[in-house]
Amino acid sequence: MVLIPAYVPSEFISMYLTAIYAGLIVGFIGSMAIAMRREEIHILILTDLIGLAMIFVVSAVGTDLAEALILPGLVVELAETLAISEILISREMHKIDANPRANLNKSTSLFPQPFALDMEIMTTAPNFIALVLIAYGIFLTGFTGGAVAGGGIVLYALSKKARGLPVLVIDGLAGVSGIAWCLWIIGFALFFVSPSLWLLSLFLAACGLLLKVASKVGLIGLLMREDIDKE
Amino acid sequence: MIDVQLFFYFGIVLAIVGSLATAWGPGVKDPIVRTFNTEVASIGVCLVLLSYNHVLALLTLVATTVVITLILFRAIIRLEEMGADV
Numbered sequence: 001m002v003l004i005p006a007y008v009p010s011e012f013i014s015m016y017l018t019a020i021y022a023g024l025i026v027g028f029i030g031s032m033a034i035a036m037r038r039e040e041i042h043i044l045i046l047t048d049l050i051g052l053a054m055i056f057v058v059s060a061v062g063t064d065l066a067e068a069l070i071l072p073g074l075v076v077e078l079a080e081t082l083a084i085s086e087i088l089i090s091r092e093m094h095k096i097d098a099n100p101r102a103n104l105n106k107s108t109s110l111f112p113q114p115f116a117l118d119m120e121i122m123t124t125a126p127n128f129i130a131l132v133l134i135a136y137g138i139f140l141t142g143f144t145g146g147a148v149a150g151g152g153i154v155l156y157a158l159s160k161k162a163r164g165l166p167v168l169v170i171d172g173l174a175g176v177s178g179i180a181w182c183l184w185i186i187g188f189a190l191f192f193v194s195p196s197l198w199l200l201s202l203f204l205a206a207c208g209l210l211l212k213v214a215s216k217v218g219l220i221g222l223l224m225r226e227d228i229d230k231e
Numbered sequence: 232m233i234d235v236q237l238f239f240y241f242g243i244v245l246a247i248v249g250s251l252a253t254a255w256g257p258g259v260k261d262p263i264v265r266t267f268n269t270e271v272a273s274i275g276v277c278l279v280l281l282s283y284n285h286v287l288a289l290l291t292l293v294a295t296t297v298v299i300t301l302i303l304f305r306a307i308i309r310l311e312e313m314g315a316d317v
Contacts, residue, residue, distance in 0.1 A: 012283065015239055019279065022243040026250045026272070033254035041262050041310055045303060048269045049250045052276050055292065056246070059283050070280075070288040074295045081299050085306035092313045143287075147294060220298060 005063070012062030023056030040088055044081065051077045071143060075213075082220070130156040134214075141206040143213055150217025157218065176215045183208030235282050242278030249275055262307045266300060 004013060030049030037043055051073070058069045130152040137149025187204030190197055249272030258264045273296050280289040 011235065015236070015282075018240075018243065022246065022279075025247055029247070029250045029254050039262075041303075041307060041315075042265065044306070045262060045265050045269065046253065048299065049253055049272060052246060052250070052269075052272055055276050055288075056279065059280055059285060059288065062283055066283070067285045067288045070285065071291055074288075074291050078295045078298055078302075082302050085302055088306060089309045089313075092310055092315045095315075096313055143291070220302075 008062055016060050016062070019056055019060035023053045023060070026056060027053030044084055044088070047081070048077075079216075126156050137214060138210065141203070141210050143209055145206075146210045146213025147217060149210065149214040153214060153218030154220070176211055180208040180211035180215070183211070238278050239282040242275045242282065244275070245278065246272045246275030249273070263304070266303050266307070270296070270300070 027050055030046055030053060033049070034043050034046045037046065054073055054077075055070055058073065059066050061069075133152030133155065134149045137145040137147070137152065139145070140148060183204045187201040187208065190201040190204070249268060249270075252271060253259065253265055253268040256264075256268055259268065273292065277289055277292060280292065
């Protein structure tokens with residue numbers, strides 16, 4: 001006996017089994033390929049396929065629940081890829097530290113040519129455009145607003161010339177992230193304690209998500225700046 | 232009249248073919264080629280999400296795919312620069 005809500009369209013019900021089987025096939029292919037490879041970076045790339053299989057299985061639900069579940073799944077996958085790639089890089093650095101004579105050619109980077117952005121618009125415009133993007137992102141709130149505001153932060157970070165990430169900035173971003181989690185959790189708890197305050201709790205959660213996503217996207221932009229502003 | 236189911240099945244076929252190409256396709260010894268092949272599968276997933284009307288999920292998938300590709304390229308290039316066997 002399968003319980004299907006009445007508002008699910010009949011086309012989605014007829015597509016359900018196909019989507020589940022497709023997800024299983026994609027996940028099986030990904031897992032077999034992971035089992036057959038040795039190098040960690042290949043395994044990290046193949047993990048994407050498992051994420052796609054997850055999206056298939058979740059999207060087969062076909063209602064708003066699917067949309068609400070896909071968003072955090074994708075964001076967690078993104079954070080996981082970022083963390084594991086950093087771990088791989090730092091482990092390779094430790095190997096070089098242990099055996100310094102092995103190989104050190106400091107020639108390649110994300111942009112092999114010196115990539116100096118000496119355009120006049122990169123020095124005058126970013127203040128205004130970043131301000132507009134961040135203001136519009138705060139107005140939107142939620143995930144989309146976080147992405148827009150983060151785009152503003154990335155633009156500002158890429159166009160300014162300062163190299164290196166001060167400790168104060170990392171601490172500040174971590175603090176903002178903590179405040180965002182607190183807002184989100186308070187909103188979530190308030191939603192169950194007193195459902196009549198649903199608008200307040202919705203906006204608490206939306207503002208928390210805005211801070212969270214904007215600070216994450218801005219942090220990725222600061223990481224990228226290390227590669228781009230190479231003299 | 233274009234059938235929605237057409238997009239759905241085409242997306243599924245594209246996703247399966249793309250994941251096969253990522254796993255055992257030609258030239259996947261190079262991690263950059265392998266990263267590009269995952270894009271084919273993710274376009275298939277985009278079509279499936281389109282046929283289900285999941286707009287927000289589709290936008291997020293596109294955005295995170297771009298960011299994940301950038302992160303993977305950065306990792307691959309850093310590892311190759313340090314002489315690891317990739």
